Amino acid sequence: MKSIMDYLHDALGERTGEGMRYGLSRWCCVLVVAVAATLAGCGESGQPAAPAKTAPAKTAPVKTTPANTASQSTRPADTPVVDKTDVDKTDVDTFLASHWARPLAPQGQPPAGFTPTDLSLDPATCGTCHAAQFEAWRGSLHAAAMGPGILGQLAEMAAGARDEHQDCIRCHAPLAEQADSLAAALAAGGDLAELRPGGNLHLHGMICAACHVRGYQRYGPPRRDGSAPKDRANFPHGGWIASRAFEDSRFCAACHQFEPDQYALNGKLLENTYEEWKASRHAREGRTCQSCHMPDRRHLWRGIHDPETTRAGVTIDAVKPTTDSGRILAALNIRNSGTGHQFPTYVTPKVIVEGVQESAQGKILPGTLQQLFIERRLKPDLSAELSDTRLAPDQSVTFNYRAARAPGARTLVLRVRVEPDAFYTGLYRDLLASGSAAKGRRLIQHALENSIASQYTLFESRYPLPGA
Ligand code: HEC
Numbered sequence: 065m066k067s068i069m070d071y072l073h074d075a076l077g078e079r080t081g082e083g084m085r086y087g088l089s090r091w092c093c094v095l096v097v098a099v100a101a102t103l104a105g106c107g108e109s110g111q112p113a114a115p116a117k118t119a120p121a122k123t124a125p126v127k128t129t130p131a132n133t134a135s136q137s138t139r140p141a142d143t144p145v146v147d148k149t150d151v152d153k154t155d156v157d158t159f160l161a162s163h164w165a166r167p168l169a170p171q172g173q174p175p176a177g178f179t180p181t182d183l184s185l186d187p188a189t190c191g192t193c194h195a196a197q198f199e200a201w202r203g204s205l206h207a208a209a210m211g212p213g214i215l216g217q218l219a220e221m222a223a224g225a226r227d228e229h230q231d232c233i234r235c236h237a238p239l240a241e242q243a244d245s246l247a248a249a250l251a252a253g254g255d256l257a258e259l260r261p262g263g264n265l266h267l268h269g270m271i272c273a274a275c276h277v278r279g280y281q282r283y284g285p286p287r288r289d290g291s292a293p294k295d296r297a298n299f300p301h302g303g304w305i306a307s308r309a310f311e312d313s314r315f316c317a318a319c320h321q322f323e324p325d326q327y328a329l330n331g332k333l334l335e336n337t338y339e340e341w342k343a344s345r346h347a348r349e350g351r352t353c354q355s356c357h358m359p360d361r362r363h364l365w366r367g368i369h370d371p372e373t374t375r376a377g378v379t380i381d382a383v384k385p386t387t388d389s390g391r392i393l394a395a396l397n398i399r400n401s402g403t404g405h406q407f408p409t410y411v412t413p414k415v416i417v418e419g420v421q422e423s424a425q426g427k428i429l430p431g432t433l434q435q436l437f438i439e440r441r442l443k444p445d446l447s448a449e450l451s452d453t454r455l456a457p458d459q460s461v462t463f464n465y466r467a468a469r470a471p472g473a474r475t476l477v478l479r480v481r482v483e484p485d486a487f488y489t490g491l492y493r494d495l496l497a498s499g500s501a502a503k504g505r506r507l508i509q510h511a512l513e514n515s516i517a518s519q520y521t522l523f524e525s526r527y528p529l530p531g532a
């Protein structure tokens with residue numbers, strides 16, 4: 065039976081005729097892209113190497129005095145700390161190059177004086193004190209980043225294929241301790257989604273520690289008043305190191321933006337959210353990713369899967385129907401009025417704008433459906449872009465409904481529907497139909513159901529037709 069990997073090899077090598085000629089970096093990008101449709105910084109070419117002095121994970125932090133901590137080691141020795149608030153002065157790019165230097169290093173030596181609670185990387189432990197962040201995070205897609213779709217694909221990989229795991233979990237469950245628990249679960253066999261006694265850190269996806277903990281040391285934004293603790297030894301988990309990087313859109317680019325040399329189609333990177341944002345008025349007006357996706361620092365990360373968030377990002381105006389010598393004329397105008405990047409930003413969602421006539425009984429009348437798609441549509445094997453009708457910030461599109469009035473037509477329905485996981489629905493169907501999902505079959509089946517369940521109606525207006 066063909067494995068998912070064989071399927072992916074077919075999808076890239078044979079069809080493009082390029083095989084391994086482009087080297088690991090491109091191979092792995094196409095691989096990841098073929099499975100996930102999104103990635104940045106894949107393989108060797110991805111992240112800039114972190115300068116040793118800025119790698120806090122390599123510095124075993126000691127709780128005792130601030131002078132011995134990673135915070136000090138991340139500052140160039142000749143830069144005096146002038147900020148009374150003790151906020152780390154490492155520039156944002158340097159901090160992030162180290163913070164997101166993947167594969168992430170293991171936490172290492174436990175700092176002296178750390179209690180078992182301080183050492184726990186389990187998000188539920190963080191939640192015992194940081195209840196508000198935990199509650200919000202729990203309902204977010206970051207907490208669901210190791211759902212059945214990715215698990216079903218990881219299930220086909222060998223337990224020892226750590227580099228292959230990294231191609232996916234570098235963004236979905238990036239801690240070294242998560243890589244370990246994933247490898248252990250694969251080695252144990254059985255259902256990969258099942259909780260097991262050894263440790264389930266990988267199942268929780270983008271956990272608190274993935275963004276906030278390196279070498280057991282906590283990193284976070286400065287307090288809302290701009291301050292940070294000076295007497296860190298007196299706080300739980302040795303306090304934290306405050307960095308403005310957490311308030312910066314570049315923090316999110318680690319996983320939501322491709323590197324310039326990565327996979328592009330039709331001159332556009334496959335994942336370009338940060339650059340789309342940077343080119344928009346939102347960046348000029350100081351509206352960061354966090355300001356929209358973490359309002360008031362809430363850990364929500366709602367996006368296209370959430371109807372309310374999407375509704376807030378677009379303005380829809382309907383032109384109600386008129387009839388002209390037996391023809392119905394109507395229109396819908398959709399404007400990207402409040403999305404900080406392309407609407408939508410990824411190749412995975414599909415937005416469908418449509419008009420259709422219905423009978424008095426609410427039956428759809430054949431031949432009356434007209435549609436317009438807002439999406440970046442690729443060939444299923446990702447070898448070409450078929451169309452890109454996404455809306456840049458402040459751009460709009462008008463859908464004109466023009467059709468003969470069908471016999472018995474009583475109502476015109478104008479509607480906007482969203483399929484947040486349209487690409488994945490197709491991918492999962494292919495994996496199941498081709499027999500590529502073997503060990504992960506049940507999970508992929510589950511993922512297919514989820515991808516269909518995520519569809520929703522963003523806007524609907526029903527107009528009685530004149531004389532009805
Ligand atoms: C550079 C970061 C990155 C890498 C590497 C990556 N992904 Fe993703 N993945 C994302 C982001 C961001 C999303 C959400 C946006 C979307 O749906 O396109 C996502 C969404 C998904 C989804 C749909 C949501 C879900 O959980 O069901 C699946 C499945 C998935 N990825 C699988 C994979 C697999 C398999 C790999 C490795 C072959 C991989 N990803 C590698 C960033 C990444």
Ligand code: HEC
Nearest residue numbers: 184185189190193272273276282283284285286287300304
């Ligand atoms: C025993 C309680 C406790 C636990 C458990 C705990 N914390 Fe904290 N945390 C605190 C306290 C208290 C502060 C200091 C808040 C302040 O003074 O502003 C703090 C501060 C922080 C900050 C800095 C907040 C800011 O304003 O930037 C981050 C980030 C953080 N913790 C993350 C975590 C993570 C991640 C975990 C789990 C791996 C965790 N904490 C577990 C009590 C706890």
Ligand code: HEC
Nearest residue numbers: 187190194197198201270271272275285310311354358361
């Ligand atoms: C995807 C990365 C990410 C994850 C996962 C994450 N955080 Fe955060 N967290 C951030 C960012 C970014 C900020 C700063 C937001 C801002 O400044 O607008 C922040 C802020 C905080 C703060 C300071 C809040 C405040 O009001 O000042 C605390 C405490 C915190 N996080 C704890 C947690 C805990 C606990 C979890 C897990 C339940 C968690 N975080 C998960 C990125 C993350």
Ligand code: HEC
Nearest residue numbers: 205208209235236315316318319353357365366367368369
């Ligand atoms: C370490 C990688 C990583 C980082 C850093 C990260 N994300 Fe994500 N993000 C992901 C992955 C993976 C997903 C997809 C989860 C899934 O559905 O399986 C995701 C999903 C999302 C979604 C949900 C989109 C939807 O489809 O509805 C939003 C919004 C989001 N991220 C915003 C942010 C913001 C804002 C930041 C910065 C504060 C950030 N992310 C940082 C990896 C990351």
Ligand code: HEC
Nearest residue numbers: 316320338341352353356367368377403404407408409410
């Ligand atoms: C002005 C508010 C705003 C800003 C700024 C913003 N977003 Fe969004 N974002 C939205 C809205 C609204 C949606 C839902 C509609 C959509 O999907 O385009 C969304 C959707 C998303 C999604 C869902 C996937 C998709 O295909 O659309 C991701 C991921 C995301 N944003 C990440 C980011 C990142 C990363 C940044 C910063 C570089 C950012 N956003 C900046 C408002 C914003």
